[in-house]
Amino acid sequence: MRYKAGLETRDRILESTRAQIAQLGLEGTTIKTICEDAGVLPGSFYNLFDSKEQAILTAVRVAIDAVDPDPDHAGTDTLDDLINAYIRFVNEQGDLARVYIRIAVAAGRSSPELRGRVLRHHEGRVKRFSDALLRERPDLGQEEADNRAEALVSALNGVTLHRTIDTEFDVGHFARILKRVATA
Amino acid sequence: MRYKAGLETRDRILESTRAQIAQLGLEGTTIKTICEDAGVLPGSFYNLFDSKEQAILTAVRVAIDAVDPDPDHAGTDTLDDLINAYIRFVNEQGDLARVYIRIAVAAGRSSPELRGRVLRHHEGRVKRFSDALLRERPDLGQEEADNRAEALVSALNGVTLHRTIDTEFDVGHFARILKRVATA
DNA sequence: CTCTAATTTGAGTGTGCGCTCAAAGAAAAT
DNA sequence: ATTTTCTTTGAGCGCACACTCAAATTAGAG
Numbered sequence: 001m002r003y004k005a006g007l008e009t010r011d012r013i014l015e016s017t018r019a020q021i022a023q024l025g026l027e028g029t030t031i032k033t034i035c036e037d038a039g040v041l042p043g044s045f046y047n048l049f050d051s052k053e054q055a056i057l058t059a060v061r062v063a064i065d066a067v068d069p070d071p072d073h074a075g076t077d078t079l080d081d082l083i084n085a086y087i088r089f090v091n092e093q094g095d096l097a098r099v100y101i102r103i104a105v106a107a108g109r110s111s112p113e114l115r116g117r118v119l120r121h122h123e124g125r126v127k128r129f130s131d132a133l134l135r136e137r138p139d140l141g142q143e144e145a146d147n148r149a150e151a152l153v154s155a156l157n158g159v160t161l162h163r164t165i166d167t168e169f170d171v172g173h174f175a176r177i178l179k180r181v182a183t184a
Numbered sequence: 185m186r187y188k189a190g191l192e193t194r195d196r197i198l199e200s201t202r203a204q205i206a207q208l209g210l211e212g213t214t215i216k217t218i219c220e221d222a223g224v225l226p227g228s229f230y231n232l233f234d235s236k237e238q239a240i241l242t243a244v245r246v247a248i249d250a251v252d253p254d255p256d257h258a259g260t261d262t263l264d265d266l267i268n269a270y271i272r273f274v275n276e277q278g279d280l281a282r283v284y285i286r287i288a289v290a291a292g293r294s295s296p297e298l299r300g301r302v303l304r305h306h307e308g309r310v311k312r313f314s315d316a317l318l319r320e321r322p323d324l325g326q327e328e329a330d331n332r333a334e335a336l337v338s339a340l341n342g343v344t345l346h347r348t349i350d351t352e353f354d355v356g357h358f359a360r361i362l363k364r365v366a367t368a
Numbered sequence: 369c370t371c372t373a374a375t376t377t378g379a380g381t382g383t384g385c386g387c388t389c390a391a392a393g394a395a396a397a398t
Numbered sequence: 399a400t401t402t403t404c405t406t407t408g409a410g411c412g413c414a415c416a417c418t419c420a421a422a423t424t425a426g427a428g
Contacts (some may be wrong), residue, residue: 002395002396002397002403003406005394005395005396005404005405006404006405009361009405009406025211025290027211028385030385031385031386031387032382032384032386039282040406041386041407041408042386042387042388042405042407042408043388043389043405043406043407043408044405044406045387046386046387046388046389047406049303051386052386052387075417082191083261087412101345102289104345104346104348104349104393105209105285105286105289105345105348105349106209115349118349119349119350122346122349147357147358147361148361148365150358151339151343151358151361151362151365154339154342154343154345154346154358155335155338155339155342155343155362156342157342157345157346158338158340158341158342158343158345159338159339159342161285161288161289161334161338161341161342162306162338162341162421164288164289165288165302165306166303166306167297170268171332173377174331174335174338175317177331177332177335178339179406180334181332181335181365181366181368182365184365184368186374186426186427187374187375188426189374189375189376189424189425190374193375193376214414214415214416215415215416216414216416217417224376225373225376225377225378225417226378226416226417227376227377227378227417227419228375228376228379229417230416230417230418230419231374231375231376235416235417236416236417239379275375304401307398349401
């Protein structure tokens, strides 16, 4: 393997970037702190990435994808599966969850690239929830299922947002309440 | 009135600060842009405020308070009143709503002052919703009402958060869905 | 009108940011 | 062993930031 060392350094930088965003937010993350954490000097960083933004976009893709438990097959998940996967994700990878929310907020007025990615991902997530809900409650009809799914996904984001502020907040508990109430 | 001019300048700066936070976020707001918008030079800013943070805290108090329709806590609001007031607030004062969400997210890891203020406000809001819900549905019991209120308030924040990204998003529509579902 | 306190001015400070690049060093290919 | 390719180095650039202050200006009080 010819580029082995370079790729390892790249991975280390991406991992540090992800950690920094979770802890300090998008704007609080600097090249300097990333490089210190990764044990690398700025020069190396810019041999492997064109810009800070590119590194962040790359690191963030992992976080966004991690919200979705099983991107391959849509069609067999129950609503419980989806909710439980989300709860597990938030509890076990709190850092990434925080990244996801921070990105979502920052995406509002920052790069269109990020904004587009977040919106697309949101739509996909809503569709998954809607499909699962409709399978469980066919009587609701497509429109009502879509509505409830959209509300549910936004509500889950809200719960995760609150956990960003209050780390004691029990996301699982309230996610289950939301789920119960969405299927009522 | 002796300090008239100074107070007017102060108001202008606070108004500009609020607008800047809504448009550019906490970190995107700079002394320079605030001063330009307010038609003032940095020197004047620092005659009226000790720091950027102090000005932001002052400006933000307005936004946070605006989320709450009836600070005197008369205890007569229905859940519909609270929801409708929130919808009206988000639609008519989208800027302030955006400030509120941005502050909430930034509050996670920034100044403890802001964090505390946001948490206290959140608790107050939850209590309001819980009281109203219990008045409407006494059969739920205190604990269930508290739970649903907490979930509802977080969910509303999530819906507003999403509107930060997608400005076409109909907050009122989904807020009403959440309300319907919370009282089910 | 005069004096004085309130207010504004704007050039200037230090700091930390994202980012660059010529050169040195390490590892693989020949 | 030598050449070539990959990788790291680290001082340093320009810039934007929050913030300062002595001096000029304005306007209310006596």
